[in-house]
Amino acid sequence: NAGVTQTPKFQVLKTGQSMTLQCAQDMNHEYMSWYRQDPGMGLRLIHYSVGAGITDQGEVPNGYNVSRSTTEDFPLRLLSAAPSQTSVYFCASSYSEPSVGGELFFGEGSRLTVL
Amino acid sequence: GQSLEQPSEVTAVEGAIVQINCTYQTSGFYGLSWYQQHDGGAPTFLSYNALDGLEETGRFSSFLSRSDSYGYLLLQELQMKDSASYFCAVSDQAGTALIFGKGTTLSVSS
Numbered sequence: 001n002a003g004v005t006q007t008p009k010f011q012v013l014k015t016g017q018s019m020t021l022q023c024a025q026d027m028n029h030e031y032m033s034w035y036r037q038d039p040g041m042g043l044r045l046i047h048y049s050v051g052a053g054i055t056d057q058g059e060v061p062n063g064y065n066v067s068r069s070t071t072e073d074f075p076l077r078l079l080s081a082a083p084s085q086t087s088v089y090f091c092a093s094s095y096s097e098p099s100v101g102g103e104l105f106f107g108e109g110s111r112l113t114v115l
Numbered sequence: 116g117q118s119l120e121q122p123s124e125v126t127a128v129e130g131a132i133v134q135i136n137c138t139y140q141t142s143g144f145y146g147l148s149w150y151q152q153h154d155g156g157a158p159t160f161l162s163y164n165a166l167d168g169l170e171e172t173g174r175f176s177s178f179l180s181r182s183d184s185y186g187y188l189l190l191q192e193l194q195m196k197d198s199a200s201y202f203c204a205v206s207d208q209a210g211t212a213l214i215f216g217k218g219t220t221l222s223v224s225s
Contacts, residue, residue: 035215056212090158098204098206098211098212098213099206099209101163106158
């Protein structure tokens with residue numbers, strides 16, 4: 001099992017460019033989420049999904065889109081990159097709901113720099 | 116909304132015991148989770164408390180008091196490899212996503 005796989009690991013963009021961060025999991029988990037991590041800010045929830053075809057906004061959704069067409073994949077799209085989106089992005093998945101202590105499994109992160 | 120408070124930094128020496136506190140304010144509470152992250156790598160799950168009391172897993176223990184909206188992570192017999200960031204987390208109001216605190220950086224020295 002590969003677990004949660006994120007690509008790319010590193011990316012440099014120019015302001016205004018768009019791109020997609022890929023996230024795939026092979027554990028048949030229903031719950032998937034995207035976080036961004038900035039120094040001193042912890043992990044902030046961007047978007048999440050409770051199953052294929054269902055997504056919802058988290059704490060900091062502006063400037064990002066998501067879709068969930070399959071159980072395995074949960075891509076994060078940056079529509080028009082801004083320097084404020086320079087961050088480390090983590091994708092996570094879990095088998096059961098966080099409300100019952102569902103353990104999150106994280107990918108290794110995607111480090112994005114917007115110039 | 117959900118908010119969590121934890122100290123930003125804690126320092127300790129090898130072999131010591133350290134406690135990392137977490138207070139929370141939530142619209143609906145299910146339980147408190149703890150995660151560990153080394154050097155910006157993937158966070159990993161440590162523990163989950165849904166009920167009041169202490170849960171022990173080896174050198175790590177986690178405590179919850181629902182009436183005080185408070186919990187802590189207790190690390191015993193500290194080792195250098197315990198130097199990491201520790202995050203407490205609660206689920207959102209719907210219980211379908213996890214909200215994290217800003218994290219506590221633990222530095223263990225010899």
